[in-house]
Amino acid sequence: MPKFKPTDAEMEILQLLWEKETASVREINDKLNEKREVGYTTTLKLMQIMHEKGMVKRDTAARSHIYAAVAKEHDTKNTLIQDFVDIAFNGSAMSLVMQALGNASSSQSELDELKELISKLEQKS
């Protein structure tokens, strides 16, 4: 399990790294700029700090360094959810689930998928 806690900005970058598996600073910065304006060196610095923290690893063989996330997406998100639940929902994951669900607009197929997961959970017990 990852023991670091990414900031929002770091999480955005991890998100992109998980999607693409590996990416250069330039690629990440371009992706970020589709949403909002960020300077190249700003993104670079952030990714360098993430490297110092051990959040990402990189291959410096080529001129353009290639970055990748260290921790698995699922593990990282689990610890993040756990933290969020502890701080904002008194430790009750179900409270979070109910409110998130009630608030979102869900398609029928999504709801079907969810019902399936519930069935599995019921069988396990």
Added chain:
Amino acid sequence: MPKFKPTDAEMEILQLLWEKETASVREINDKLNEKREVGYTTTLKLMQIMHEKGMVKRDTAARSHIYAAVAKEHDTKNTLIQDFVDIAFNGSAMSLVMQALGNASSSQSELDELKELISKLEQKS
């Protein structure tokens, strides 16, 4: 809807304020210290800053000031969930719901409650 974004520490305090409706700094600090050690003046300063930000209001009539949250619990949590989903789940609330549910250990009664919510959502569409 609340437009401020509470930090984790601020969220912990808001959480306690919603529970008790109102509370003095001393009460909040005592509650916080059940989990981890925090100095009284640290909690005080934090709550004063929250007041500056308009996150909490207070009654200074008595010597011991009485604090209360400004925004509604449900509204605040909704914006927080929205942020969380945008940053960590590419905007998909259902992704969050599925992972949170899969990760938590849920009782049958909780699952029943959830199924009921799903039924309601299905009827609405």
Added chain:
DNA sequence: TTGCTATTACGAAAAGTTTCGTATATCTTT
């Protein structure tokens, strides 16, 4: 009244985050 305790006020240090400017190195093209 004179201390003792509890509370808020003030300010500031330490640490972390975010953003860039500038410098340096490397690759490409001519």
Added chain:
DNA sequence: AAAGATATACGAAACTTTTCGTAATAGCAA
């Protein structure tokens, strides 16, 4: 080889967060 473009490195400024030390004030008790 020289010029131009592209990358990373370094350092620092601006801001926010977190934590407390110290001071001032109000209430209580002997």
